[in-house]
Amino acid sequence: MNPNDSPILEIANAAKTFRSGANPVTALSDVTLTARRGEFVAVMGASGSGKSTLLHLAAGLTRPDSGRIRIAGTDINALGDGAMTLFRRKHIGLVFQAFNLIPSLSGEDNIALPLLLGGIPRDTDHIDNLVRRLGLGEVRCRQPDSMSGGEQQRVAIGRALVTKPPLVLADEPTGSLDTSNGRKLCDLFRELCQESGTTVLMVTHNPAAAFAAERFVILRDGHLVGTLDKTACPTVRDLNHAYMEILEGETQGARP
Ligand SMILES: Nc1ncnc2c1ncn2[C@@H]1O[C@H](COP(=O)(O)OP(=O)(O)OP(=O)(O)O)[C@@H](O)[C@H]1O
Ligand SMILES: [Mg+2]
Secondary structure: OOOOOOOOEEEEEEEEEEOOOOOEEEEEEEEEEOOOOOOEEEEEEOOOHHHHHHHHHOOOOOOOOEEEEEOEEEEEEHHHHHHHHHHHHEEEEOOOOOOOOOOOHHHHHHHHHHHHHHOOOOOOOHHHHOOOHHOOOOHHHOOHOOOOOHHHHHHHHHHHHHHOOOOOEEEEEOOOOOOOHHHHHHHHHHHHHHOOOOEEEEEEOHHHHHHOEEEEEEEEOOOEEEEOOOOOOOHHHHHHHHHHHHHHHHHHHHHH
């Protein structure tokens, strides 16, 4: 098989319980999810359902208690911390819920930071293209403390895309964006999937943002409780309806 035909992301039976507090919290239970190259997948679910934990496992930032995670055929849990950092730099673009920008750097230098860290030459055309497509012309020379929340979020997205990673993991990337910028970002993700074969896994609880994806996976209380696609949900309304039905069905099912 051509290696490019294999799924870029394979999560098999992943489970994670946090034991740091007084009571253990099971954030994920037996989650299996595969994404192929060029696919745009939305991860939906209520607050606390395990969406960020799932992304952190996929990024190798959190280790699962059990289960396996492969990216581009590599079992990432077999990698040590140093090797994982290098692997992540090469394969994954990460957009966190918190933007984690460097306060002393301009918007453009924040975007270019992964190139510096990876010893990759600065591709000015690519950076110009990202700045234009993310609508950051006004703030490319400004530092984060003089940017709006939405501008900071878009700089964080530029930073995730600057190395042209095959896998983009984005946690609520439209959370601080107005409707128009949220739509533009989803269009950009869709174009990247189609044009460059990038795979995007985007967490959101907003069905209107999720609808830009091809496939929608739904988490509830750490379980993957449903997968929907455009055939099942041809409109945002259908998606919203099916999403609510799955969540409510599970709520009823969970009652004694
Ligand atoms: N480091 C941690 N230590 C203890 N509990 C944690 C930790 N991280 C997450 N949790 C718990 O695991 C569960 C899942 O959290 P997670 O952050 O994955 O949810 P989420 O779906 O991303 O929620 P939100 O939409 O609010 O961001 C929650 O109950 C949360 O309190
Ligand atoms: Mg979260």
